[in-house]
Amino acid sequence: MQDISVVIKNLLGGVDSKQVRKVATVVTDAMSTVCGEKYVMIPASQLSASQKSKAMKRPKRWAKTIEAIKYDANPNGFAIVGEWANVWDLSAKLDDGTWVMVSIPGFGLLLGTVKKDKIFKDKWESGKEFTLKDFELKHEFEEGDYATLIANAKNFSGIPHAA
Numbered sequence: 001m002q003d004i005s006v007v008i009k010n011l012l013g014g015v016d017s018k019q020v021r022k023v024a025t026v027v028t029d030a031m032s033t034v035c036g037e038k039y040v041m042i043p044a045s046q047l048s049a050s051q052k053s054k055a056m057k058r059p060k061r062w063a064k065t066i067e068a069i070k071y072d073a074n075p076n077g078f079a080i081v082g083e084w085a086n087v088w089d090l091s092a093k094l095d096d097g098t099w100v101m102v103s104i105p106g107f108g109l110l111l112g113t114v115k116k117d118k119i120f121k122d123k124w125e126s127g128k129e130f131t132l133k134d135f136e137l138k139h140e141f142e143e144g145d146y147a148t149l150i151a152n153a154k155n156f157s158g159i160p161h162a163a
Contacts, residue, residue: 006125034144036076063087066099066111068162071154075147081162090114091134099159101149102132109141111149111156 012020024041031039065082073079085100086092094100094114102110106124115136123129138156141149153159 034076034146036074036078061087061102061104063090063100063102065094066101066153066159068160069150069153070162071150075150077146079150080146087132089133091116097158099156100135102135103143104130105143108143109145109149110135110137111139111141111153112137113158 008023012023028039028041063085064080065085066080067083068081070079070081080101082101085094087102090100091114096114096116098114100112100114102112104110107122107130110120110132112120113136114134116134118134118136120132120135120137121129139149139152141152
């Protein structure tokens with residue numbers, strides 16, 4: 001399946017500003033639902049200089065350990081209990097077998113464990129390859145699809161239920 005963001009980008013190529021605003025509103029509302037807090041759209045010209053530099057940055061890959069999952073919480077990123085991890089060197093401070101969630105913008109959300117000297121390789125849609133050192137993939141999800149990750153985590157031994 002093609003990344004839905006690419007499909008939307010292609011669909012918006014020839015539409016008028018009214019339709020673009022409607023789609024932007026739908027996407028903003030979806031972000032509010034996924035993240036569990038209200039998102040709003042404002043023009044970049046209304047941001048302060050420091051806000052502009054933060055808002056214009058591209059998202060970067062990140063990793064988080066998974067110590068437990070709150071299955072009774074809203075199934076978003078906050079239901080996953082854990083600490084931030086160094087995505088560039090997972091085995092530096094984490095033991096083998098530690099469950100981690102890795103987000104790679106434009107590719108997806110990965111669930112796996114730290115495994116010393118293991119290298120995970122894959123490609124973006126552009127064909128450019130990327131690697132993750134000390135990572136053993138257990139499951140791959142769509143970008144930001146925390147609900148499916150949480151639902152599937154019950155099937156993996158070693159991920160406890162949070163109180």
